Amino acid sequence: MARKSLPFHVLTAVLAAFVLFIPAVPAAAALPSAAVALGDSFISGEGAGAYQPVPDANGVAQGFPGWSAANSNAYFCHRSANASIFRAELPGIAARFNLACSGGRPYDIASASGTRTGGRQVASQIEQLRAVAQTHDIDLVLLGIGSNNSSFTFGDVAIECANRFIADAWTGWWEFWAYINGPVPQQPCAPDDLATAAQLQSAAAETTAAVRELLTVLDQIDPDGQHRVVLQDYTNPLATDVLPGLVEEDGRADDRDKFRALGAERYRAGCPIHRASLPAGHAFSTSLGGLVTSVHESLKADFPQLVKLNVQRAFDGARLCEASTDPAATLATPIRVQDGTTGVFVTDLGGYDKLAIQRFANTCVTYYQTCQESWHPNAAGHGVLARCLTGAAATAAREVSCVRAAGGAITVG
Numbered sequence: 001m002a003r004k005s006l007p008f009h010v011l012t013a014v015l016a017a018f019v020l021f022i023p024a025v026p027a028a029a030a031l032p033s034a035a036v037a038l039g040d041s042f043i044s045g046e047g048a049g050a051y052q053p054v055p056d057a058n059g060v061a062q063g064f065p066g067w068s069a070a071n072s073n074a075y076f077c078h079r080s081a082n083a084s085i086f087r088a089e090l091p092g093i094a095a096r097f098n099l100a101c102s103g104g105r106p107y108d109i110a111s112a113s114g115t116r117t118g119g120r121q122v123a124s125q126i127e128q129l130r131a132v133a134q135t136h137d138i139d140l141v142l143l144g145i146g147s148n149n150s151s152f153t154f155g156d157v158a159i160e161c162a163n164r165f166i167a168d169a170w171t172g173w174w175e176f177w178a179y180i181n182g183p184v185p186q187q188p189c190a191p192d193d194l195a196t197a198a199q200l201q202s203a204a205a206e207t208t209a210a211v212r213e214l215l216t217v218l219d220q221i222d223p224d225g226q227h228r229v230v231l232q233d234y235t236n237p238l239a240t241d242v243l244p245g246l247v248e249e250d251g252r253a254d255d256r257d258k259f260r261a262l263g264a265e266r267y268r269a270g271c272p273i274h275r276a277s278l279p280a281g282h283a284f285s286t287s288l289g290g291l292v293t294s295v296h297e298s299l300k301a302d303f304p305q306l307v308k309l310n311v312q313r314a315f316d317g318a319r320l321c322e323a324s325t326d327p328a329a330t331l332a333t334p335i336r337v338q339d340g341t342t343g344v345f346v347t348d349l350g351g352y353d354k355l356a357i358q359r360f361a362n363t364c365v366t367y368y369q370t371c372q373e374s375w376h377p378n379a380a381g382h383g384v385l386a387r388c389l390t391g392a393a394a395t396a397a398r399e400v401s402c403v404r405a406a407g408g409a410i411t412v413g
Helices: 008-020 125-135 152-171 199-220 258-271 275-299 354-366 379-394
Strands: 034-037 095-096 137-143 228-232 307-311 397-402 410-412
Touching: 125 137, 125 397, 137 199, 152 258, 152 275, 152 354, 199 228, 199 275, 228 275, 228 379, 275 307, 307 379, 354 379, 379 397, 379 410
Parallel strands: 034 095, 034 137, 137 228, 228 307, 307 397
Antiparallel strands: 397 410
16 A cells, blocks of 8 residues: 655644754854954053053963063063053943053064064964954954064164263263163264164065954954954154253253253153154154054055054143153153162152263163153053044044144044
């Protein structure tokens, strides 16, 4: 006898009933959203204090190791609780991670920083980013990279110009300025002393390659593909010229040798530098802005989520020695050194002879952590940068400028 087939409507009913008895598989819970900071000192919060423990390359959290510890210690990445990533208004963001490291270079994006000369003992920033992606949905990345590279570093530039001024102020041109790395020139810095055109071009290529690799990895590890990357440039901590009261002291300006009273006065105010060096310094910071712009131009077509944030005028009117001789009234940290690894900053050079000045300078070179906060955004400065980031994260524009008006108002557009 032939087997009879079940009527279609009966078969449908049976299958539906069967489906009802299949145990439901719970949908994967959505990961909490995160904002992540990557890059160098202007992102990590150098100068803003409240530095947090930093996991080293082995995942061991490093707290403050003491002033005489090796500068390669992960703690000296100086990840600050006051950094802009923690203070920006970012609706919808559940968690924030600061993976930036003071002194960070393009090399450190994909490679462990400790595998290069002068690097800190931390994992590559991409490796750290991958770890965050395991537990969080990365929706926003703040990135600042390029001011330190294979050709030049911001810290070296700052030390170069400050030491020339101090050497000029405390010694005559005929005297030997005993310094740990040999004699220090005493003339003002010229643009090529800071970075040549060839060095800037090389730095731009190096930075572009690192940022491309980072963005490629981010596309791979962010499942929903919904993220915004804010590429921030740099702002100069110094005025375009010093206040009138800082031009000369005791009838001596900085265009002659041995102007110790003036040298001490500018150091107290946080800007021990020749007036003639200031244009070169601002040309350098403008060039860094150009470097970041070139990175953005090279990558924006391939990575539509990439946004450039221009902060070069974010500190206008509140730079060191611009409107006040009190560093606490500005948005940047003053140059400060220590007399050995004492933990006590020398705030006034008045009354010190050249041998003492030499000792302070050599402490900075041997134990760079004793002076590495110098000429970086302070906590108030990071508060301004946080407002810049707030605006950049909220707009759909691909290029954003953040400008401070004379009265302190911040405009992002």
